[in-house]
Structures are given as C-alpha cells and as structure tokens.
Amino acid sequence: MIEDFRGAIGAVADAAENQPSQLRAAVSAVFRLADRVPADTRIDGLAALTETLRAHRWSAGVAADLALLCGALVESGVPAGPAGVEVMSQLAEYGKLAGVFLHVWQKSGDDAPPHPSEVSEASEERVTPELEQLAPLATTGWWVSHRYGLAAKTMLTDSGVRAALREDPRTLGELIVIASQLRPYIEEYGEIAELLHMAEADRLVVLHRHSARVFRVRFDGVSDNFQLHTLLEDALIGDEGRAVPGRRPLPEWVASATDLQDDPRTSIVEGQWDLVGVDGTWVDREAGPGAVPVVDGERAVVLEPISLPHSWRTGRRHPHLTGWLRVEEELSPEEGAVWWSRAHASGSVVHPMLPAPPPPPAPAPGAPPLPAEPWGVPQAYQHDFVPPPVQDHGAPGHAAQGPAPDAGSPAPEPWGAPSAHGGAPAPVDDVPAHGTRGGTGGHRAGTPAPYDEWEAPATERTAPAPSDPWDAPAPPGGWGAPATESTVSAPPEPWGEPQDFREALAWEDPAAVPPPPPASWEEPQDFREAPAWENPAAVPPPPPASWEEPVVRSARSATAPGGSRPLGAVHMDPLPEGVSDSSGWGPSWKD
Structure with a gap:
C-alpha cells in the first residue's frame, strides 16, 4: 500500500x-x-x-x-x-x-x-x-x-x-x-x-491594575477575547495561577476554552475584568487578540476592575482548534514601572455602554500637588476622609459636649441649616477657635471655614430656635394646621407617620392642592389622565375600556397568558423584535 x-x-x-x-x-x-x-x-x-x-x-x-x-x-x-x-x-x-x-x-x-x-x-x-x-x-x-x-x-x-x-x-x-x-x-x-x-497576535503584555503586577504571556488557538479572558483568569488567578486576586474560573469554562470536544455551550462565563489597551483603547471581546493596540512594539492590555457586569456563553469559535495560554514571565518592578508609566489613568476608561467619567477637577491656584497615586489603587478608593465625631446640640436629656454659649449671644444655626433671617456671615478673623459645633466653636481664625461650618447670626430672633425638632413645642392648632401670622412654620411630620402630599402643601399654598388620587388603588389610573388638572384641553382620549382588548403596536406586546394585560403595556412601547431574546444580545456564533 x-x-x-x-x-x-x-x-x-x-x-x-x-x-x-x-x-x-x-x-x-x-x-x-x-x-x-x-x-x-x-x-x-x-x-x-x-x-x-x-x-x-x-x-x-x-x-x-x-x-x-x-x-x-x-x-x-x-x-x-x-x-x-x-x-x-x-x-x-x-x-x-x-x-x-x-x-x-x-x-x-x-x-x-x-x-x-x-x-x-x-x-x-x-x-x-x-x-x-x-x-x-x-x-x-x-x-x-x-x-x-x-x-x-x-x-x-x-x-x-x-x-x-x-x-x-x-x-x-x-x-x-x-x-x-x-x-x-x-x-x-x-x-x-x-x-x-x-494569526495577528500570539503574545501580550498584561498589566493587572489591582495588584500592579505585569506579565508577559504567550498563546495560540485563541479566536476572540471572550476566550482570551477565560484563559487569562485560569493562568493568573489564585494559587493554581500566579496568585493574582480574584475568583477562579470553573473547570468547565477552562475546558471549553481549550480543548473540549462537542462543547454544548450551555455554561455562562462571568467576566471579572475590563480589557483596556495601555493607550486607553477599549478592547472589544467580540474581536480577537490582534485588536489589542501595539505600544512600543508590543501588544499590551490592562486588566481593569469591571465597570459593567457582563457574561457570555462558553465555547470556542473554531472548536477544531486547541486553545492555550501560558505565562512566560513576570516583569520586575522596575520593568513594570516603565509599563505603568505608559498606561492610561486608573478609572479613566469604562464600558462603552456607561457614560464616560468626568475629568478630575483642576487644582486651585497655588495648591500643593496631589501625591502620586500608588499602582493599581484608584484615588477614589483611598478613604482619607475621617468623619467628625457626633456632637450634641443641647437637646434636653443629653449632656452637652462643649463649652456653653456666652450669655446673651444668639444661638448659632443647627448644623448645615442656612439662616432664614439673612445677615452676612461673621468675618473670618472674628470666628472663635475651633470647638464643638453645637456651642461657641467655629473654624480656626485666619482660615476660611469649610462649606458645612458657615454659621450666620440670627439677628432677628429674640430666643434661640430649638435644635432638636422632636423636642420643639407644637404650634397652635397642632402639627399640620395652616400657618398664621402668630404661629411659626410647621416642622415636618415625625418619621414613620406618612403625611399626604396635599396636606403637607396646605399650610403653604392651599390653592396649589391638586385633586385626590383615584378612590381605589385596584383601579389603575392611566398616565394620560394625570395632567388633567393642569390643562384639561390637552387630555388625550382614555384607553380601551377593557383590559382584554389592549392597544398594541406589535404582536410581541399582545396579552399575556390567560388574557391578562401585560404589566406596563399602556405605559411603554413594545420592545423591538429580538430584544426580549437574551441570546440576541450575544454574538451570533454563540447562539
């Protein structure tokens, strides 16, 4: 033969x-x-x-x-x-x-x-x-x-x-x-x-943002970045990989991305990172590793914290090809620092379906420069702010935690509440030394007060206002009674006892009270009837009398099983064809 x-x-x-x-x-x-x-x-x-x-x-x-x-x-x-x-x-x-x-x-x-x-x-x-x-x-x-x-x-x-x-x-x-x-x-x-x-790529420089470590990897048989993502998780995360923090991929995910034959593609992979080029280019998972931008002669990708949760079906685009990925080396801190110096700022790139983050505010003239951001730790994660201790405001039954106010001096406004009587803020030089917020303390003399510590003097009061609304006396007529010239403004209702919005407005402007809602919540009110009290001439015709005969624009928004009206059918246009099918959001070859 x-x-x-x-x-x-x-x-x-x-x-x-x-x-x-x-x-x-x-x-x-x-x-x-x-x-x-x-x-x-x-x-x-x-x-x-x-x-x-x-x-x-x-x-x-x-x-x-x-x-x-x-x-x-x-x-x-x-x-x-x-x-x-x-x-x-x-x-x-x-x-x-x-x-x-x-x-x-x-x-x-x-x-x-x-x-x-x-x-x-x-x-x-x-x-x-x-x-x-x-x-x-x-x-x-x-x-x-x-x-x-x-x-x-x-x-x-x-x-x-x-x-x-x-x-x-x-x-x-x-x-x-x-x-x-x-x-x-x-x-x-x-x-x-x-x-x-x-065939465009078989090597990558991989920068892991959270750990600030940098690796050089080699691979083959990788047709798209879904598969690349899974193989990177397997090669880097945990003790089985390179001790990168994260959740290990399931064994069936890895098998599907490497050499599993007759893959049913029933498992759903949950991504852990955003893939972003070192130059700040978003790397689409539908594309292949060749879409990763080249920087200084090498393709380099940053594994960023995930900005929008996403998942995909397991499977290789070309099942007859075996995929693999291995770490060739981890770069030294000095070599890694060079790559991080080329990388985009942390948090500056997010998923394309999310709005772009706002640019950082410009430093004030003469302000000292911000400290250098450590590798992999976005500045938003550095919780430097320490909240001040809770101070007592002189409520009955509580011990005061600061020096008592001088006799005859007006009481300062409660924390964060603006003065209702006008008056200019006290000059900076006259503000006493920093003390408790409920007493005579203010901000240190000679420095501008922070935004939440301006305390305008109450020039028109004859007596200090109570600092605790629960301990204040009720106005004549009780809470919720219309205000008169001889009464003070009513404070809000106590928590846990909801007040109808029409009653809350009654003491301010009775003429602005809208009509009551429908008598029964079991009889839904069409959204087109809501503005009737504003402009009766603009009210469109009511919906069909029967919920079993809805107004629909496509066959997909027809009545639900049993003849009931789909929830929200009157309030929303029907979804386009294919949107309700979850597989329609994924790549066609993964269906």
Missing part, C-alpha cells in the same frame, strides 16, 4: 507536467490511498507535492487542484509545513486578481458575480472593456478563488502556517484584505478572515 501511494504521488507530478487533463484522476488516487498509509509516508508525499505545486504555480487550474490535494493531506493529520506557506502565498497572488475582477464586475452592473465554478467566456467579455489585456488573468483569478479558499481554510488551522504569516506582516495584511473582499460572495472566506486575524 505504501508503494501504491508513492506511485500515485509520482503520477500526480507527471500529469501536472505532461498531461494536465489526467491530473484529476491522479489526484483522486492519492485521496483514496492517503488514509491507508502511515503518517510518515503522508508527510513524505506532502513534501513531494509541495515541490510540484511550486513548479506549476502559474498554471492556474493545475495549481488549484494541487492546493486542494495538499489541503486534504493536512486534514488527515499531517503538519502543513512548507505546503501551507506555499498555498497561502499563491492565494495572495490569485486573490488580488480575483479582487480586480470583482471590482470591475460591480462597476459594470448591479447583479452579483457568478460563482467561481460557473465563470464563462461571457464573464470575461463583461470585464474586458475596463481591464483590456488584464481581463483573462482577472477572470482566471476569480475562477480558482473557490478552490484556493478551500485549501487555505485548512492550512490556516495549522499553527505553523499562522506563525509563518505572523512573521510576514505584508502578506498577512494582503490576505486579510482579500478575504474581506471575497467573503460576501464565497462562504469559505468568512472563516479564512477569522483565522487570519487569529
């Missing part, structure tokens, strides 16, 4: 050189025998086919069939090696021609181009007026684009091929452009585009 396989490989080379019409029959013989020979024999056969492929790269039909055969051997478990690199190189050349054909076809009409297997002489004639002598080559490039796509999709599953393209950024960039052009018309190029983006 081994000799038969080697003979079939030789027949392929001979047919490609001398009898191209017999090539497909020879290729079929290799297909039939490949699964019956050892892996070493297939590796030798692939190496021989690679030389034949290079020799006939510009015989378009021959090269495309040879590329398919090489891809079939790789699918059988043979490393792609030089054959994969050669297939991708030829795709870059023929793909450019296919892109030219597609561009001119779209300029000459609105119809879609023919499938590559259905290209005809009429197709070439359509692009000839624009391309002239280049028309045959461009048409040929479109004709072989599907077969090269099938071969390339297989070759890109090999990590060695992706690594070779990573070392050749120019070819990789050309292939990404070609794939983006052809993917709307040839299905295989959608997956090719994703695999090419996977």
